[in-house]
Amino acid sequence: xxxxxxxxxxxxxxxxxxxxxxxxxxxxxxxxxxxxxxxxxxxxxxxxxxxxxxxxxxxxxxxxxxxxxxxxxxxxxxxxxxxxxxxxxxxxxxxxxxxxxxxxxxxxxxxxxxxxxxxxxxxxxxxxxxxxxxxxxxxxxxxxxxxxxxxxxxxxxxxxxxxxxxxxxxxxxxxxxxxxxxxxxxxxxxxxxxxxxxxxxxxxxxxxxxxxxxxxxxxxxxxxxxxxxxxxxxxxxxxxxxxxxxxxxxxxxxxxxxxxxxxxxxxxxxxxxxxxxxxxxxxxxxxxxxxxxxxxxxxxxxxxxxxxxxxxxxxxxxxxxxxxxxxxxxxxxxxxxxxxxxxxxxxxxxxxxxxxxxxxxxxxxxxxxxxxxxxxxxxxxxxxxxxxxxxxxxxxxxxxxxxxxxxxxxxxxxxxxxxxxxxx
Ligand code: NAD
Numbered sequence: 001x002x003x004x005x006x007x008x009x010x011x012x013x014x015x016x017x018x019x020x021x022x023x024x025x026x027x028x029x030x031x032x033x034x035x036x037x038x039x040x041x042x043x044x045x046x047x048x049x050x051x052x053x054x055x056x057x058x059x060x061x062x063x064x065x066x067x068x069x070x071x072x073x074x075x076x077x078x079x080x081x082x083x084x085x086x087x088x089x090x091x092x093x094x095x096x097x098x099x100x101x102x103x104x105x106x107x108x109x110x111x112x113x114x115x116x117x118x119x120x121x122x123x124x125x126x127x128x129x130x131x132x133x134x135x136x137x138x139x140x141x142x143x144x145x146x147x148x149x150x151x152x153x154x155x156x157x158x159x160x161x162x163x164x165x166x167x168x169x170x171x172x173x174x175x176x177x178x179x180x181x182x183x184x185x186x187x188x189x190x191x192x193x194x195x196x197x198x199x200x201x202x203x204x205x206x207x208x209x210x211x212x213x214x215x216x217x218x219x220x221x222x223x224x225x226x227x228x229x230x231x232x233x234x235x236x237x238x239x240x241x242x243x244x245x246x247x248x249x250x251x252x253x254x255x256x257x258x259x260x261x262x263x264x265x266x267x268x269x270x271x272x273x274x275x276x277x278x279x280x281x282x283x284x285x286x287x288x289x290x291x292x293x294x295x296x297x298x299x300x301x302x303x304x305x306x307x308x309x310x311x312x313x314x315x316x317x318x319x320x321x322x323x324x325x326x327x328x329x330x331x332x333x334x335x336x337x338x339x340x341x342x343x344x345x346x347x348x349x350x351x352x353x354x355x356x357x358x359x360x361x362x363x364x365x366x367x368x369x370x371x372x373x374x375x376x377x378x379x380x381x382x383x384x385x386x387x388x389x390x391x392x393x394x395x396x397x398x399x400x401x402x403x404x405x406x407x408x409x410x411x412x413x414x415x416x417x418x419x420x421x422x423x424x
Contacts (some may be wrong), residue, residue: 201352
């Protein structure tokens with residue numbers, strides 16, 4: 001019996017099975033032709049490369065790298081590259097399809113792709129990481145490019161990694177090609193507003209949801225899990241906007257203040273002590289207790305599989321804004337729907353990041369850079385329109401927002417494929 005429960009939980013926690021369950025439901029509701037469903041499910045191209053690298057101690061090692069281009073029906077592939085010991089082709093494949101749906105929900109002219117290299121960055125030196133990055137780029141050179149496939153950072157890769165990819169690609173092309181990657185340093189063609197973009201996007205869609213509930217930010221309490229890029233930026237921007245951030249949860253503890261935390265002081269406290277715990281202007285709280293606090297908005301921005309069939313009934317938020325990728329399992333979806341929690345699904349809520357990546361690509365191709373106000377204004381326009389598209393679909397088809405978001409995305413990609421026709 002226990003083994004059966006464990007197996008069921010294992011299946012529930014498999015993000016690819018969760019994504020598949022949602023794909024299936026959305027495709028069926030759209031009455032998508034079975035053949036077209038096959039096309040939409042199957043990655044257009046999967047590349048596996050061997051990456052021989054000389055380590056600092058002189059030994060030769062061979063790493064394995066992947067790049068999966070799930071769909072280029074709506075434009076060049078777009079998606080991050082992760083470096084981790086447990087990267088698998090299956091995982092990269094699933095993440096690539098996720099990118100296709102995310103770009104389609106926000107209606108930007110890009111497809112979906114993802115890459116990964118099996119390696120452990122914690123035991124590699126900077127020089128070794130640079131060699132891996134450059135050889136990986138050289139191996140997939142002919143499949144990359146501003147019109148083909150545009151990588152970005154993901155787990156354990158960053159601005160520096162993108163600078164190495166851009167340089168390697170440019171050396172092979174014999175001229176500088178900044179638009180081949182996004183998430184670059186500002187001095188190499190990065191966009192203003194990119195570091196804040198995902199958190200800002202979360203704030204924008206939350207404000208749209210509040211309008212539907214007739215509530216102002218100043219009367220809205222927020223609990224945020226994760227005080228990193230997405231959660232930290234969302235906390236900073238939302239508190240500036242007047243939201244009350246009543247709790248922040250990190251891996252080593254949570255802090256709580258019913259009147260609203262001073263987010264800038266919390267950043268300073270973490271800089272000084274290395275942790276958010278023991279913040280003088282808040283109380284320490286157990287992480288679980290904080291996650292299930294009564295609040296208006298819960299913003300998970302740390303990791304996947306936080307809300308499952310085991311705990312979804314304990315959530316006491318009115319709005320769930322998914323800053324992280326895959327924080328809710330598909331089994332938990334129906335529990336949240338029964339509880340009438342307004343869910344802003346990940347492929348919409350955290351799409352601010354890829355949207356400003358798209359702006360970076362546009363600016364690099366134009367060779368003309370926008371000021372931060374223009375970036376933010378255009379981001380807001382896209383996030384608000386996408387939110388409205390999803391909510392309108394949900395109302396029209398009487399489905400919850402997540403299935404509506406998948407329906408919007410599948411519909412857009414399917415229409416592009418139908419209009420283009422199958423080349424043969
Ligand atoms: P990050 O590493 O900057 O921040 C994650 C934070 O969560 C860290 O501070 C970490 O300590 C904390 N954390 C880890 N485990 C935790 C736990 N069990 N409980 C509480 N906190 C925990 O990463 P990020 O870039 O902010 O990404 C967070 C999530 O958002 C990921 O799912 C990522 O895929 C997704 N996402 C990020 C972006 C982006 O632009 N950075 C865009 C789209 C989606």
